[in-house]
Amino acid sequence: MEFSLTPEQTERQARIHEWAERSLNDDLESRDQARTFNREGWRSSAQLGLAGLVAPSRYGGAELDPLSTMAALEALGRGSRDNGFNFALNAHLWGCVNPLVSFGSEEQKHAYLPRLTSGDWIGALAATERGAGSDLSSLKTQATKRDDAYALAGDKMFVTNAPVADVFLVLATLDPSRGAFGLTAFVVERGTPGLRISERIDKMGLSTAAMGEVALDGCIVPARNRLGPEGAGLAIFNHIMEWERGFIMAFAVGAMERQLEACLAYARGRRQFDQPIGQFQAVADRLVEMRVRWETSRLLLYRFAWLKCESRAALAEAAMTKLAISEAWVRSCEDAMRIHGGYGYLTKTGVERDLRDALGSLFYSGTAEMQRQILARWMDL
Numbered sequence: 001m002e003f004s005l006t007p008e009q010t011e012r013q014a015r016i017h018e019w020a021e022r023s024l025n026d027d028l029e030s031r032d033q034a035r036t037f038n039r040e041g042w043r044s045s046a047q048l049g050l051a052g053l054v055a056p057s058r059y060g061g062a063e064l065d066p067l068s069t070m071a072a073l074e075a076l077g078r079g080s081r082d083n084g085f086n087f088a089l090n091a092h093l094w095g096c097v098n099p100l101v102s103f104g105s106e107e108q109k110h111a112y113l114p115r116l117t118s119g120d121w122i123g124a125l126a127a128t129e130r131g132a133g134s135d136l137s138s139l140k141t142q143a144t145k146r147d148d149a150y151a152l153a154g155d156k157m158f159v160t161n162a163p164v165a166d167v168f169l170v171l172a173t174l175d176p177s178r179g180a181f182g183l184t185a186f187v188v189e190r191g192t193p194g195l196r197i198s199e200r201i202d203k204m205g206l207s208t209a210a211m212g213e214v215a216l217d218g219c220i221v222p223a224r225n226r227l228g229p230e231g232a233g234l235a236i237f238n239h240i241m242e243w244e245r246g247f248i249m250a251f252a253v254g255a256m257e258r259q260l261e262a263c264l265a266y267a268r269g270r271r272q273f274d275q276p277i278g279q280f281q282a283v284a285d286r287l288v289e290m291r292v293r294w295e296t297s298r299l300l301l302y303r304f305a306w307l308k309c310e311s312r313a314a315l316a317e318a319a320m321t322k323l324a325i326s327e328a329w330v331r332s333c334e335d336a337m338r339i340h341g342g343y344g345y346l347t348k349t350g351v352e353r354d355l356r357d358a359l360g361s362l363f364y365s366g367t368a369e370m371q372r373q374i375l376a377r378w379m380d381l
């Protein structure tokens with residue numbers, strides 16, 4: 001068993017870390033308050049290959065293997081304190097780019113991937129509806145076949161990137177009586193008549209990642225924009241979730257390392273009762289717990305990436321990775337706040353922002369409760 005990264009992976013990590021620290025952190029406090037998406041940072045991230053990490057090079061992608069992809073995303077999270085940006089990039093990669101790589105026709109790949117990997121276009125996944133969150137089988141967005149096209153009608157909720165996205169992967173049903181087995185996926189471009197994107201939806205954290213609702217009202221999509229065969233929507237969605245759950249917490253593991261370094265420095269420098277606070281057992285215990293959470297999270301992450309390098313199915317491991325790291329991240333953010341005392345509660349220190357951002361991970365890509373359900377079924381319960 002080999003635990004070290006290759007020199008090439010290490011060198012790429014250093015490059016991304018240095019770039020992210022230099023390019024993505026300026027004005028973060030005001031961008032977080034104004035809820036501004038960093039479009040310039042997005043273009044610049046694409047130049048480093050981040051917008052197309054998993055896409056083949058013939059479509060402009062970086063064509064990285066899963067371990068190298070994981071290492072790149074971890075380095076992004078370590079360098080960039082803008083968790084919203086990091087999250088938006090993951091939504092683009094796992095909700096749009098990767099499914100196009102895996103299920104797209106040659107025509108679809110040529111039409112979309114070069115624009116998505118170059119940073120010109122941003123992708124989004126529109127699956128969730130007001131009445132259908134955890135329960136995908138109750139999706140109501142209807143697809144109706146019309147000659148060589150489909151008419152889509154329905155409303156999507158919680159779509160990350162929607163206000164800034166150029167292309168949407170939409171899940172709709174051709175046959176509601178078949179539940180999740182009636183689902184089909186479509187690639188829908190911004191500007192398609194009948195597609196309406198709401199204003200930004202404001203949320204507790206990840207404020208620099210734009211989110212919106214997507215309304216489809218007699219939206220006509222040519223048949224060539226169907227992703228995979230009719231009825232393949234569930235298989236495509238499961239594939240999306242497996243990869244997304246496995247990889248989406250990589251930036252959080254990078255963030256946990258950065259957070260730990262900051263907390264250690266604070267605990268060594270801040271003095272009360274004539275000694276550094278880190279010398280109080282209660283504070284040291286929190287730092288130790290943060291270290292253990294970071295290390296164990298990292299192991300889960302890289303085990304998942306290794307399984308994907310071996311082309312193994314890893315649905316349960318993806319659920320475990322997402323569940324364990326999201327909850328570890330939230331707990332470490334709370335520890336970071338407590339270590340910083342009252343200063344952790346002040347907006348300008350950025351410590352409270354990390355907690356607000358981390359809490360979102362308990363819900364996106366399926367709630368923590370749903371990951372537990374997947375694991376319970378996997379354990380034959």
Ligand SMILES: Cc1cc2nc3c(=O)[nH]c(=O)nc-3n(C[C@H](O)[C@H](O)[C@H](O)COP(=O)(O)OP(=O)(O)OC[C@H]3O[C@@H](n4cnc5c(N)ncnc54)[C@H](O)[C@@H]3O)c2cc1C
Pocket residue numbers: 091095124125126127128130132133134135157158159160161206360363364365366367368369370373
């Ligand atoms: C920051 C963020 C980004 C998101 N981005 C996207 C996106 O880009 N595209 C997209 O399509 N969606 C996105 N979502 C939506 C997300 O996938 C859903 O919020 C999530 O699946 C939960 O659905 P819900 O909010 O409707 O909650 P519900 O499904 O209504 O759940 C409510 C509560 O009931 C619990 N619950 C439900 N069913 C069960 C069960 N069977 N067993 C135990 N507990 C259960 C849940 O765990 C939760 O605690 C995003 C959400 C967030 C918060």
